[in-house]
Every structure is written in C-alpha cells, then in structure tokens.
Amino acid sequence: MNLEVQTAINAPRAAVWNVITDIENAADTISGIEKIEILEKPATGLVGLKWRETRTLFGKTATEVMWITAAEENSFYDTRAESHGAVYTTRISLAEQGGTTSIKMRFVGKPQTMVAKIMSLLMGWMFRGATQKALVQDLDDIRKAVEERTAQK
Helix, strand or coil: CEEEEEEEECCCHHHHHHHHCCHHHHHHHCCCEEEEEEEECCCCCCCCCEEEEEEEECCEEEEEEEEEEEEECCCEEEEEEEECCEEEEEEEEEEEECCEEEEEEEEEEEECCHHHHHHHHHHHHHHHHHHHHHHHHHHHHHHHHHHHHHHHC
C-alpha cells in the first residue's frame, strides 16, 4: 500500500517542524493518537528516537512501536514500524514557499509474511481507505495546531 497526502499550513517551515518533531506531546496535537510513550531518546537529533504509539483504528485500540530512521532538520523525517508481518514506513516532509509550508506525508506498507500478503490482497482496499482518512486527519490536526500557535505569537 502506498499513500500520499498533503496540505498547506499558513506558517513558516520552522514552526511546522517544531510541532511535527514534538513526538512526546503528539497526543496533544493529533486527535487520532491516544497515548505516546518514549522508549529511547538519542543524545542529539531525531534519528533513533523510538516510541510506543496507541491509536484507535476500526474501533479497536492498536499500539505500535515506531522509530525515526532518517531526518534532515526543517526538511523531513522517516519513521518505521514492524507489525503483523508487515513493515510500515512514513516520510513527513516540508517545503516552504512564501509564508506557507506544504507538509506531505507518504505512507508505505509492505507485507513481509505469506499471511500478511494474503490479508493485504483480501482486505487491503478497506485498510487503504481508513489509513488515508487517518493521514488526512493527522495533517489537518497538525495544521490547526501550528496555525493556532503561530497566531498566538
């Protein structure tokens, strides 16, 4: 499964970066996240940051361990999670033009086991729609949080 969503935020790139990299407080920003537990924190930067994220999907609570595998300040970061026989990667990237920042989220889910491949074929269409809806909501929540914080300054 490959998905890409994006939105424009009326704020400078650094303001957006500050919100999207505040993983520890992401549950206060993103309505779909119920709880974040930081598991590992790198001495510097973002690469190696590892956390447990709890969300509700399809009416059930799901908890995944995620970590940042690559990052370039004020530009992008990549996350990875491995669950239920699949590898999930996400890239969140920023591009600024004028005073507006475009935020793009690219999600890739690759089944690794035979069971995961079969489930992907049988139910992938359902997960695709729900995942896309969740990603769009995440970006909308980020946009609102950044624009509210920027307006308060």
